[in-house]
Amino acid sequence: MGTTQLESVPEPKYWHLKTVLSEALDSEFSVGEILPNERDLAARFGVARATLRQALEQLELEGRLQRRRGVGTTVAPPRVGVAVGSEQDVWPGAAGDAWQPTDCTVAVPPTSVADILGTVHGEQAHTVRRSRVTHGQPVAAELLYIPASSVPDLSAIDAPSGAARARAVLRELQRLELEGQHRAVELGSARADDAKELDRLPGAPVLVVTTRFFAEGRTAAVSVATYRADTCRLTFGDSGGVEIHHDPERRAS
Amino acid sequence: MGTTQLESVPEPKYWHLKTVLSEALDSEFSVGEILPNERDLAARFGVARATLRQALEQLELEGRLQRRRGVGTTVAPPRVGVAVGSEQDVWPGAAGDAWQPTDCTVAVPPTSVADILGTVHGEQAHTVRRSRVTHGQPVAAELLYIPASSVPDLSAIDAPSGAARARAVLRELQRLELEGQHRAVELGSARADDAKELDRLPGAPVLVVTTRFFAEGRTAAVSVATYRADTCRLTFGDSGGVEIHHDPERRAS
DNA sequence: TAGTGGTCTAGACCACTAA
DNA sequence: TAGTGGTCTAGACCACTAC
Structure with a gap:
Protein backbone atom coordinates (compact mmCIF):
# COMPACT_ATOMS: atom_id res chain seq x y z
CA MET A 1 0.00 0.00 0.00
CA ALA A 76 -23.93 -15.17 10.92
CA PRO A 77 -22.57 -18.66 11.57
CA PRO A 78 -21.35 -20.62 8.53
CA ARG A 79 -24.16 -22.02 6.44
CA VAL A 80 -25.52 -25.40 7.47
CA GLY A 81 -25.24 -28.21 4.97
CA VAL A 82 -28.67 -29.67 4.32
CA ALA A 83 -28.87 -33.02 2.57
CA VAL A 84 -31.36 -32.93 -0.27
CA GLY A 85 -30.55 -35.74 -2.65
CA SER A 86 -30.25 -38.99 -0.77
CA GLU A 87 -28.37 -41.83 -2.33
CA GLN A 88 -31.41 -43.95 -2.93
CA ASP A 89 -34.78 -42.69 -4.08
CA VAL A 90 -37.35 -42.67 -1.32
CA TRP A 91 -40.90 -41.47 -0.98
CA PRO A 92 -41.55 -38.48 1.21
CA GLY A 93 -42.50 -39.58 4.67
CA ALA A 94 -40.32 -42.68 4.59
CA ALA A 95 -38.73 -43.68 7.86
CA GLY A 96 -36.11 -41.31 9.11
CA ASP A 97 -36.61 -38.45 6.73
CA ALA A 98 -36.01 -34.93 7.99
CA TRP A 99 -39.49 -33.55 7.44
CA GLN A 100 -42.32 -32.92 9.84
CA PRO A 101 -45.80 -33.07 8.33
CA THR A 102 -48.01 -30.30 9.73
CA ASP A 103 -51.17 -30.28 7.66
CA CYS A 104 -53.02 -31.75 4.73
CA THR A 105 -55.79 -30.18 2.73
CA VAL A 106 -57.37 -30.54 -0.68
CA ALA A 107 -56.53 -27.64 -2.95
CA VAL A 108 -55.99 -26.61 -6.55
CA PRO A 109 -52.24 -26.59 -7.26
CA PRO A 110 -50.70 -23.60 -9.05
CA THR A 111 -50.68 -23.99 -12.82
CA SER A 112 -46.92 -24.46 -12.91
CA VAL A 113 -47.29 -27.51 -10.66
CA ALA A 114 -50.33 -28.79 -12.54
CA ASP A 115 -48.27 -28.70 -15.74
CA ILE A 116 -45.59 -30.91 -14.21
CA LEU A 117 -48.15 -33.14 -12.58
CA GLY A 118 -49.89 -33.57 -15.89
CA THR A 119 -53.30 -32.91 -14.36
CA VAL A 120 -55.97 -30.67 -15.74
CA HIS A 121 -55.71 -27.05 -14.62
CA GLY A 122 -58.15 -26.41 -11.80
CA GLU A 123 -58.22 -30.03 -10.69
CA GLN A 124 -57.72 -30.48 -6.99
CA ALA A 125 -54.92 -32.43 -5.35
CA HIS A 126 -54.05 -33.54 -1.85
CA THR A 127 -51.71 -30.89 -0.51
CA VAL A 128 -49.43 -31.85 2.34
CA ARG A 129 -47.55 -29.17 4.20
CA ARG A 130 -44.28 -30.15 5.81
CA SER A 131 -41.50 -28.26 7.52
CA ARG A 132 -37.89 -29.07 8.10
CA VAL A 133 -35.88 -28.08 11.15
CA THR A 134 -32.12 -28.35 11.65
CA HIS A 135 -30.26 -27.43 14.80
CA GLY A 136 -33.44 -25.94 16.19
CA GLN A 137 -33.83 -23.56 13.27
CA PRO A 138 -36.50 -23.81 10.57
CA VAL A 139 -34.70 -24.23 7.27
CA ALA A 140 -37.35 -25.20 4.79
CA ALA A 141 -41.08 -25.26 4.10
CA GLU A 142 -42.61 -27.67 1.63
CA LEU A 143 -45.84 -28.19 -0.24
CA LEU A 144 -46.37 -31.70 -1.55
CA TYR A 145 -48.98 -32.14 -4.25
CA ILE A 146 -50.49 -35.59 -4.67
CA PRO A 147 -53.21 -36.16 -7.25
CA ALA A 148 -56.13 -38.27 -6.14
CA SER A 149 -55.13 -40.94 -8.65
CA SER A 150 -51.93 -41.61 -6.68
CA VAL A 151 -53.76 -42.43 -3.46
CA PRO A 152 -56.92 -44.29 -4.50
CA ASP A 153 -57.74 -45.92 -1.17
CA LEU A 154 -58.20 -42.89 0.98
CA SER A 155 -61.69 -43.74 2.18
CA ALA A 156 -60.37 -45.53 5.24
CA ILE A 157 -58.82 -42.34 6.55
CA ASP A 158 -61.08 -40.46 8.86
CA ALA A 159 -59.04 -37.41 9.85
CA PRO A 160 -60.36 -34.56 7.66
CA SER A 161 -57.18 -32.51 7.90
CA GLY A 162 -54.17 -31.81 10.09
CA ALA A 163 -50.94 -33.66 10.73
CA ALA A 164 -52.68 -36.97 11.30
CA ARG A 165 -54.26 -36.88 7.86
CA ALA A 166 -50.94 -35.79 6.33
CA ARG A 167 -49.22 -38.85 7.76
CA ALA A 168 -52.02 -41.07 6.55
CA VAL A 169 -51.82 -39.70 3.01
CA LEU A 170 -48.06 -40.20 2.92
CA ARG A 171 -48.48 -43.74 4.19
CA GLU A 172 -50.93 -44.40 1.40
CA LEU A 173 -48.53 -42.92 -1.15
CA GLN A 174 -45.82 -45.34 -0.10
CA ARG A 175 -47.87 -48.26 -1.40
CA LEU A 176 -46.80 -47.25 -4.89
CA GLU A 177 -43.44 -48.40 -6.14
CA LEU A 178 -41.14 -45.41 -6.61
CA GLU A 179 -39.45 -45.64 -10.00
CA GLY A 180 -37.33 -42.53 -9.87
CA GLN A 181 -37.20 -38.89 -9.04
CA HIS A 182 -35.95 -35.70 -10.57
CA ARG A 183 -34.96 -32.45 -8.90
CA ALA A 184 -34.48 -28.86 -9.93
CA VAL A 185 -33.05 -25.99 -7.89
CA GLU A 186 -33.65 -22.34 -8.60
CA LEU A 187 -33.64 -19.00 -6.87
CA GLY A 188 -36.89 -17.51 -5.69
CA SER A 189 -38.32 -15.18 -3.11
CA ALA A 190 -40.37 -16.32 -0.17
CA ARG A 191 -44.14 -16.02 -0.36
CA ALA A 192 -45.80 -14.55 2.70
CA ASP A 193 -46.79 -17.92 4.19
CA ASP A 194 -43.41 -19.54 3.66
CA ALA A 195 -41.63 -16.45 4.95
CA LYS A 196 -43.58 -16.66 8.17
CA GLU A 197 -42.72 -20.30 8.64
CA LEU A 198 -39.06 -19.65 7.89
CA ASP A 199 -38.95 -16.71 10.29
CA ARG A 200 -38.04 -14.29 7.53
CA LEU A 201 -39.67 -11.30 5.83
CA PRO A 202 -41.70 -11.87 2.67
CA GLY A 203 -39.50 -11.65 -0.39
CA ALA A 204 -36.48 -13.11 1.38
CA PRO A 205 -34.27 -15.08 -1.01
CA VAL A 206 -34.95 -18.81 -1.01
CA LEU A 207 -33.70 -21.84 -2.88
CA VAL A 208 -36.68 -23.55 -4.43
CA VAL A 209 -36.26 -27.30 -4.86
CA THR A 210 -38.86 -28.89 -7.11
CA THR A 211 -38.97 -32.68 -6.99
CA ARG A 212 -40.93 -34.96 -9.28
CA PHE A 213 -41.69 -38.45 -8.01
CA PHE A 214 -42.24 -41.09 -10.67
CA ALA A 215 -44.38 -44.17 -10.23
CA GLU A 216 -46.44 -46.29 -12.58
CA GLY A 217 -44.81 -44.59 -15.52
CA ARG A 218 -46.02 -41.11 -14.66
CA THR A 219 -45.48 -38.27 -12.21
CA ALA A 220 -47.14 -39.48 -9.04
CA ALA A 221 -46.36 -36.48 -6.84
CA VAL A 222 -44.60 -33.13 -6.92
CA SER A 223 -42.87 -31.42 -4.05
CA VAL A 224 -42.00 -27.74 -3.94
CA ALA A 225 -39.64 -27.02 -1.06
CA THR A 226 -38.30 -23.58 -0.24
CA TYR A 227 -35.06 -23.41 1.72
CA ARG A 228 -33.66 -20.29 3.39
CA ALA A 229 -30.95 -19.16 1.01
CA ASP A 230 -29.12 -17.17 3.65
CA THR A 231 -28.54 -20.04 6.05
CA CYS A 232 -28.55 -23.16 3.88
CA ARG A 233 -26.12 -24.98 1.65
CA LEU A 234 -27.92 -27.78 -0.16
CA THR A 235 -25.89 -30.97 -0.50
CA PHE A 236 -26.44 -33.67 -3.08
CA GLY A 237 -25.25 -37.01 -4.12
CA ASP A 238 -23.00 -39.76 -2.95
CA SER A 239 -19.69 -39.30 -1.26
CA GLY A 240 -18.07 -42.43 -2.66
CA GLY A 241 -17.66 -43.83 0.79
CA VAL A 242 -15.25 -41.09 1.77
CA GLU A 243 -16.10 -39.25 4.91
CA ILE A 244 -17.09 -35.64 4.50
CA HIS A 245 -16.36 -32.92 6.97
CA HIS A 246 -16.96 -29.45 5.73
CA ASP A 247 -14.57 -26.92 7.21
CA PRO A 248 -16.01 -25.62 10.43
CA GLU A 249 -13.43 -22.86 10.39
CA ARG A 250 -13.59 -19.56 8.62
CA ARG A 251 -12.01 -17.03 10.94
CA ALA A 252 -8.38 -16.11 10.73
CA SER A 253 -7.16 -14.49 13.89
CA MET B 1 -64.77 -9.31 15.17
CA ALA B 76 -37.28 -12.55 -19.56
CA PRO B 77 -37.86 -15.95 -21.14
CA PRO B 78 -38.52 -18.88 -18.76
CA ARG B 79 -35.41 -20.13 -17.03
CA VAL B 80 -33.37 -22.73 -18.87
CA GLY B 81 -32.98 -26.08 -17.20
CA VAL B 82 -29.27 -26.87 -16.85
CA ALA B 83 -28.29 -30.43 -16.04
CA VAL B 84 -25.79 -30.53 -13.19
CA GLY B 85 -25.89 -33.96 -11.63
CA SER B 86 -25.52 -36.63 -14.27
CA GLU B 87 -26.67 -40.12 -13.53
CA GLN B 88 -23.19 -41.58 -13.42
CA ASP B 89 -20.17 -39.93 -11.91
CA VAL B 90 -17.75 -38.62 -14.50
CA TRP B 91 -14.56 -36.64 -14.41
CA PRO B 92 -14.65 -33.10 -15.73
CA GLY B 93 -13.57 -33.02 -19.34
CA ALA B 94 -15.02 -36.43 -20.13
CA ALA B 95 -16.42 -36.89 -23.59
CA GLY B 96 -19.53 -34.91 -24.28
CA ASP B 97 -19.64 -32.73 -21.22
CA ALA B 98 -21.05 -29.24 -21.54
CA TRP B 99 -17.95 -27.30 -20.53
CA GLN B 100 -15.40 -25.46 -22.60
CA PRO B 101 -11.92 -25.19 -21.05
CA THR B 102 -10.44 -21.74 -21.62
CA ASP B 103 -7.31 -21.56 -19.53
CA CYS B 104 -5.09 -23.29 -17.03
CA THR B 105 -2.68 -21.70 -14.58
CA VAL B 106 -0.98 -22.59 -11.35
CA ALA B 107 -2.37 -20.64 -8.42
CA VAL B 108 -3.03 -20.74 -4.70
CA PRO B 109 -6.67 -21.75 -4.13
CA PRO B 110 -8.79 -19.76 -1.68
CA THR B 111 -8.61 -21.11 1.85
CA SER B 112 -12.18 -22.40 1.70
CA VAL B 113 -11.18 -24.60 -1.24
CA ALA B 114 -7.90 -25.61 0.33
CA ASP B 115 -9.82 -26.82 3.38
CA ILE B 116 -11.97 -29.09 1.23
CA LEU B 117 -9.02 -30.20 -0.83
CA GLY B 118 -7.14 -31.06 2.32
CA THR B 119 -4.02 -29.30 1.11
CA VAL B 120 -1.89 -26.95 3.13
CA HIS B 121 -2.96 -23.33 2.97
CA GLY B 122 -0.80 -21.45 0.51
CA GLU B 123 0.04 -24.53 -1.50
CA GLN B 124 -0.46 -24.11 -5.22
CA ALA B 125 -2.79 -26.14 -7.40
CA HIS B 126 -3.50 -26.45 -11.09
CA THR B 127 -6.42 -24.15 -11.77
CA VAL B 128 -8.51 -24.81 -14.85
CA ARG B 129 -11.00 -22.22 -16.02
CA ARG B 130 -14.00 -23.45 -17.93
CA SER B 131 -17.19 -21.86 -19.17
CA ARG B 132 -20.54 -23.27 -20.06
CA VAL B 133 -22.79 -21.98 -22.81
CA THR B 134 -26.41 -22.95 -23.46
CA HIS B 135 -28.52 -21.66 -26.34
CA GLY B 136 -25.78 -19.20 -27.19
CA GLN B 137 -25.86 -17.64 -23.73
CA PRO B 138 -23.13 -17.99 -21.10
CA VAL B 139 -24.71 -19.65 -18.08
CA ALA B 140 -21.81 -20.62 -15.86
CA ALA B 141 -18.15 -20.03 -15.10
CA GLU B 142 -16.06 -22.60 -13.30
CA LEU B 143 -12.74 -22.85 -11.54
CA LEU B 144 -11.41 -26.36 -11.16
CA TYR B 145 -8.68 -26.89 -8.58
CA ILE B 146 -6.43 -29.90 -9.03
CA PRO B 147 -3.59 -30.49 -6.58
CA ALA B 148 -0.28 -31.54 -8.11
CA SER B 149 -0.60 -34.93 -6.41
CA SER B 150 -3.61 -35.77 -8.59
CA VAL B 151 -1.74 -35.28 -11.85
CA PRO B 152 1.79 -36.59 -11.22
CA ASP B 153 2.88 -37.06 -14.84
CA LEU B 154 2.57 -33.54 -16.09
CA SER B 155 6.13 -33.22 -17.32
CA ALA B 156 5.19 -34.40 -20.80
CA ILE B 157 2.91 -31.44 -21.29
CA ASP B 158 4.63 -28.55 -22.94
CA ALA B 159 1.92 -25.88 -23.18
CA PRO B 160 2.61 -23.49 -20.30
CA SER B 161 -0.96 -22.20 -20.11
CA GLY B 162 -4.10 -21.67 -22.17
CA ALA B 163 -6.85 -23.97 -23.36
CA ALA B 164 -4.42 -26.54 -24.72
CA ARG B 165 -2.84 -27.02 -21.33
CA ALA B 166 -6.26 -27.12 -19.68
CA ARG B 167 -7.28 -30.02 -21.91
CA ALA B 168 -4.03 -31.79 -21.22
CA VAL B 169 -4.42 -31.48 -17.47
CA LEU B 170 -7.98 -32.81 -17.63
CA ARG B 171 -6.80 -35.72 -19.75
CA GLU B 172 -4.18 -36.51 -17.14
CA LEU B 173 -6.78 -36.32 -14.38
CA GLN B 174 -8.90 -38.94 -16.12
CA ARG B 175 -6.23 -41.55 -15.55
CA LEU B 176 -7.39 -41.75 -11.95
CA GLU B 177 -10.35 -43.90 -11.13
CA LEU B 178 -13.25 -41.74 -9.98
CA GLU B 179 -14.77 -43.21 -6.85
CA GLY B 180 -17.53 -40.73 -6.20
CA GLN B 181 -18.50 -37.13 -6.09
CA HIS B 182 -20.41 -34.82 -3.83
CA ARG B 183 -22.13 -31.56 -4.63
CA ALA B 184 -23.37 -28.56 -2.71
CA VAL B 185 -25.46 -25.65 -3.96
CA GLU B 186 -25.67 -22.27 -2.32
CA LEU B 187 -26.48 -18.69 -3.11
CA GLY B 188 -23.66 -16.26 -3.76
CA SER B 189 -22.87 -13.08 -5.59
CA ALA B 190 -20.69 -12.92 -8.65
CA ARG B 191 -17.09 -11.83 -8.26
CA ALA B 192 -15.88 -9.28 -10.80
CA ASP B 193 -14.21 -11.83 -13.08
CA ASP B 194 -17.13 -14.25 -13.09
CA ALA B 195 -19.59 -11.41 -13.60
CA LYS B 196 -17.74 -10.31 -16.70
CA GLU B 197 -17.78 -13.79 -18.13
CA LEU B 198 -21.47 -14.19 -17.35
CA ASP B 199 -22.30 -10.83 -18.88
CA ARG B 200 -23.64 -9.47 -15.61
CA LEU B 201 -22.67 -6.77 -13.14
CA PRO B 202 -20.48 -7.68 -10.18
CA GLY B 203 -22.59 -8.79 -7.25
CA ALA B 204 -25.26 -10.35 -9.43
CA PRO B 205 -26.91 -13.33 -7.71
CA VAL B 206 -25.42 -16.67 -8.67
CA LEU B 207 -25.90 -20.28 -7.70
CA VAL B 208 -22.58 -21.64 -6.57
CA VAL B 209 -22.13 -25.37 -7.13
CA THR B 210 -19.19 -26.87 -5.30
CA THR B 211 -18.22 -30.36 -6.41
CA ARG B 212 -15.74 -32.67 -4.71
CA PHE B 213 -14.26 -35.45 -6.81
CA PHE B 214 -13.06 -38.49 -4.92
CA ALA B 215 -10.29 -40.78 -6.09
CA GLU B 216 -7.74 -42.93 -4.29
CA GLY B 217 -9.61 -42.46 -1.04
CA ARG B 218 -9.26 -38.70 -0.95
CA THR B 219 -10.47 -35.52 -2.59
CA ALA B 220 -8.68 -35.44 -5.92
CA ALA B 221 -10.19 -32.25 -7.30
CA VAL B 222 -12.65 -29.52 -6.41
CA SER B 223 -14.80 -27.54 -8.78
CA VAL B 224 -16.48 -24.25 -7.96
CA ALA B 225 -19.02 -23.35 -10.63
CA THR B 226 -21.11 -20.21 -10.56
CA TYR B 227 -24.38 -20.25 -12.50
CA ARG B 228 -26.45 -17.19 -13.34
CA ALA B 229 -29.28 -17.36 -10.84
CA ASP B 230 -31.58 -15.20 -12.91
CA THR B 231 -31.59 -17.39 -16.00
CA CYS B 232 -30.82 -20.90 -14.72
CA ARG B 233 -32.73 -23.73 -13.12
CA LEU B 234 -30.29 -26.44 -12.05
CA THR B 235 -31.55 -29.97 -12.62
CA PHE B 236 -30.33 -33.06 -10.82
CA GLY B 237 -30.72 -36.73 -10.73
CA ASP B 238 -32.35 -39.52 -12.62
CA SER B 239 -35.73 -39.38 -14.20
CA GLY B 240 -36.56 -43.05 -13.72
CA GLY B 241 -36.76 -43.55 -17.45
CA VAL B 242 -39.73 -41.23 -17.74
CA GLU B 243 -39.39 -38.50 -20.27
CA ILE B 244 -39.23 -35.00 -18.91
CA HIS B 245 -40.64 -31.94 -20.60
CA HIS B 246 -40.80 -28.87 -18.48
CA ASP B 247 -43.71 -26.61 -19.35
CA PRO B 248 -42.61 -24.22 -22.03
CA GLU B 249 -45.73 -22.17 -21.41
CA ARG B 250 -46.31 -19.49 -18.87
CA ARG B 251 -48.40 -16.83 -20.58
CA ALA B 252 -52.13 -16.76 -20.46
CA SER B 253 -53.52 -14.61 -23.24
C1' DT C 1 -26.33 13.00 -28.15
C1' DA C 2 -30.46 11.30 -25.99
C1' DG C 3 -32.20 7.87 -23.16
C1' DT C 4 -31.55 3.96 -20.23
C1' DG C 5 -30.52 1.68 -15.85
C1' DG C 6 -26.97 2.09 -11.78
C1' DT C 7 -25.38 4.69 -7.84
C1' DC C 8 -25.84 7.95 -4.16
C1' DT C 9 -27.70 11.39 -0.93
C1' DA C 10 -30.20 13.29 3.21
C1' DG C 11 -33.69 13.23 4.98
C1' DA C 12 -38.60 11.09 6.98
C1' DC C 13 -41.65 7.83 9.05
C1' DC C 14 -43.01 3.01 10.29
C1' DA C 15 -42.83 -1.81 12.49
C1' DC C 16 -40.74 -4.38 15.56
C1' DT C 17 -38.02 -5.83 19.86
C1' DA C 18 -36.45 -5.62 24.35
C1' DA C 19 -35.78 -3.25 28.63
C1' DT D 1 -40.02 3.79 25.72
C1' DA D 2 -35.72 3.85 23.26
C1' DG D 3 -33.33 1.84 19.66
C1' DT D 4 -33.17 -1.20 15.78
C1' DG D 5 -33.81 -2.40 10.91
C1' DG D 6 -37.51 -1.73 6.98
C1' DT D 7 -39.77 1.40 3.83
C1' DC D 8 -40.20 5.53 1.16
C1' DT D 9 -39.27 10.02 -0.97
C1' DA D 10 -37.41 13.49 -4.36
C1' DG D 11 -34.06 14.67 -5.96
C1' DA D 12 -28.85 14.33 -8.31
C1' DC D 13 -25.20 12.56 -11.06
C1' DC D 14 -22.78 8.70 -13.50
C1' DA D 15 -21.92 4.75 -16.92
C1' DC D 16 -23.43 2.66 -20.65
C1' DT D 17 -25.90 1.84 -25.23
C1' DA D 18 -27.61 2.96 -29.55
C1' DC D 19 -28.61 6.18 -32.89
Missing part, protein backbone atom coordinates in the same frame (compact mmCIF):
# COMPACT_ATOMS: atom_id res chain seq x y z
CA GLY A 2 1.43 3.46 0.35
CA THR A 3 0.48 4.77 -3.04
CA THR A 4 -3.05 5.85 -3.71
CA GLN A 5 -5.00 3.74 -6.18
CA LEU A 6 -5.98 5.51 -9.37
CA GLU A 7 -9.27 3.70 -10.05
CA SER A 8 -9.32 3.56 -13.83
CA VAL A 9 -12.74 1.97 -13.40
CA PRO A 10 -14.17 3.46 -10.22
CA GLU A 11 -15.64 0.78 -8.06
CA PRO A 12 -19.09 1.54 -6.67
CA LYS A 13 -18.93 2.69 -3.07
CA TYR A 14 -21.18 -0.07 -1.79
CA TRP A 15 -19.00 -2.69 -3.45
CA HIS A 16 -15.84 -1.37 -1.87
CA LEU A 17 -17.69 -1.07 1.40
CA LYS A 18 -18.76 -4.68 1.17
CA THR A 19 -15.14 -5.76 0.71
CA VAL A 20 -13.98 -3.72 3.67
CA LEU A 21 -16.76 -5.02 5.88
CA SER A 22 -16.15 -8.57 4.74
CA GLU A 23 -12.52 -8.37 5.77
CA ALA A 24 -13.47 -6.79 9.06
CA LEU A 25 -15.87 -9.66 9.69
CA ASP A 26 -13.06 -12.13 9.13
CA SER A 27 -10.55 -10.45 11.35
CA GLU A 28 -12.35 -8.43 14.01
CA PHE A 29 -15.64 -10.12 14.71
CA SER A 30 -16.75 -13.53 15.85
CA VAL A 31 -19.96 -15.40 15.12
CA GLY A 32 -22.99 -13.98 16.88
CA GLU A 33 -21.38 -10.66 17.65
CA ILE A 34 -23.55 -7.57 17.15
CA LEU A 35 -22.39 -4.93 14.68
CA PRO A 36 -22.86 -1.20 15.29
CA ASN A 37 -26.23 0.01 14.05
CA GLU A 38 -26.68 1.14 10.46
CA ARG A 39 -26.72 4.87 11.20
CA ASP A 40 -23.46 4.69 13.10
CA LEU A 41 -21.81 2.47 10.51
CA ALA A 42 -22.87 4.78 7.69
CA ALA A 43 -21.47 7.78 9.53
CA ARG A 44 -18.24 5.95 10.28
CA PHE A 45 -17.69 5.19 6.60
CA GLY A 46 -18.92 8.56 5.45
CA VAL A 47 -21.76 7.28 3.27
CA ALA A 48 -25.52 7.57 3.25
CA ARG A 49 -27.41 4.93 5.12
CA ALA A 50 -28.93 3.60 1.90
CA THR A 51 -25.47 2.96 0.50
CA LEU A 52 -24.37 1.19 3.64
CA ARG A 53 -27.52 -0.91 3.48
CA GLN A 54 -26.71 -1.96 -0.07
CA ALA A 55 -23.44 -3.43 1.18
CA LEU A 56 -25.14 -5.12 4.14
CA GLU A 57 -27.77 -6.63 1.86
CA GLN A 58 -25.09 -8.29 -0.25
CA LEU A 59 -23.33 -9.66 2.80
CA GLU A 60 -26.61 -11.01 4.11
CA LEU A 61 -27.28 -12.62 0.72
CA GLU A 62 -23.92 -14.35 1.01
CA GLY A 63 -24.79 -15.64 4.44
CA ARG A 64 -22.23 -13.54 6.28
CA LEU A 65 -24.68 -11.40 8.24
CA GLN A 66 -28.05 -11.77 9.85
CA ARG A 67 -30.30 -8.76 10.34
CA ARG A 68 -33.35 -8.66 12.54
CA ARG A 69 -35.68 -5.73 12.78
CA GLY A 70 -35.81 -4.22 16.24
CA VAL A 71 -32.73 -6.16 17.28
CA GLY A 72 -29.70 -5.46 15.15
CA THR A 73 -27.20 -6.97 12.76
CA THR A 74 -25.17 -9.96 13.85
CA VAL A 75 -22.39 -12.01 12.35
CA GLY B 2 -67.63 -8.50 12.74
CA THR B 3 -65.72 -5.81 11.01
CA THR B 4 -63.64 -6.60 8.01
CA GLN B 5 -59.96 -6.79 8.71
CA LEU B 6 -58.38 -3.97 6.75
CA GLU B 7 -54.71 -4.65 6.49
CA SER B 8 -53.85 -5.63 10.00
CA VAL B 9 -50.36 -5.93 8.54
CA PRO B 10 -50.10 -3.32 5.78
CA GLU B 11 -48.31 -4.67 2.76
CA PRO B 12 -45.25 -2.68 1.69
CA LYS B 13 -45.79 -0.67 -1.47
CA TYR B 14 -43.01 -2.40 -3.38
CA TRP B 15 -44.47 -5.78 -2.55
CA HIS B 16 -47.89 -4.84 -3.82
CA LEU B 17 -46.25 -3.25 -6.85
CA LYS B 18 -44.41 -6.47 -7.55
CA THR B 19 -47.65 -8.41 -7.51
CA VAL B 20 -49.34 -5.97 -9.85
CA LEU B 21 -46.41 -5.97 -12.23
CA SER B 22 -46.16 -9.74 -12.11
CA GLU B 23 -49.78 -10.09 -13.16
CA ALA B 24 -49.29 -7.51 -15.89
CA LEU B 25 -46.33 -9.50 -17.18
CA ASP B 26 -48.48 -12.61 -17.37
CA SER B 27 -51.37 -11.00 -19.17
CA GLU B 28 -50.14 -8.01 -21.13
CA PHE B 29 -46.57 -8.65 -22.15
CA SER B 30 -44.76 -11.29 -24.12
CA VAL B 31 -41.19 -12.53 -23.79
CA GLY B 32 -38.62 -10.04 -25.00
CA GLU B 33 -40.95 -7.09 -24.91
CA ILE B 34 -39.53 -3.85 -23.53
CA LEU B 35 -41.19 -2.28 -20.51
CA PRO B 36 -41.60 1.48 -20.09
CA ASN B 37 -38.56 3.04 -18.46
CA GLU B 38 -38.27 3.25 -14.70
CA ARG B 39 -39.08 6.93 -14.42
CA ASP B 40 -42.27 6.55 -16.39
CA LEU B 41 -43.30 3.41 -14.55
CA ALA B 42 -42.71 5.06 -11.19
CA ALA B 43 -44.80 8.05 -12.22
CA ARG B 44 -47.56 5.80 -13.53
CA PHE B 45 -47.81 3.98 -10.21
CA GLY B 46 -47.35 7.12 -8.16
CA VAL B 47 -44.25 5.97 -6.29
CA ALA B 48 -40.65 7.08 -6.07
CA ARG B 49 -38.26 5.53 -8.52
CA ALA B 50 -36.38 3.77 -5.72
CA THR B 51 -39.57 2.01 -4.65
CA LEU B 52 -40.33 0.95 -8.19
CA ARG B 53 -36.80 -0.34 -8.50
CA GLN B 54 -37.23 -2.45 -5.38
CA ALA B 55 -40.11 -4.24 -7.08
CA LEU B 56 -38.17 -4.66 -10.33
CA GLU B 57 -35.19 -6.09 -8.45
CA GLN B 58 -37.37 -8.79 -6.94
CA LEU B 59 -38.86 -9.67 -10.30
CA GLU B 60 -35.40 -9.85 -11.81
CA LEU B 61 -34.29 -12.10 -8.96
CA GLU B 62 -37.18 -14.41 -9.79
CA GLY B 63 -36.14 -14.51 -13.42
CA ARG B 64 -39.17 -12.62 -14.71
CA LEU B 65 -37.30 -9.54 -15.95
CA GLN B 66 -33.99 -8.70 -17.47
CA ARG B 67 -32.49 -5.23 -17.08
CA ARG B 68 -29.61 -3.87 -19.08
CA ARG B 69 -28.02 -0.51 -18.46
CA GLY B 70 -28.36 1.84 -21.39
CA VAL B 71 -30.94 -0.40 -23.01
CA GLY B 72 -33.98 -1.00 -20.86
CA THR B 73 -35.99 -3.62 -19.03
CA THR B 74 -37.32 -6.59 -20.95
CA VAL B 75 -39.53 -9.55 -20.14
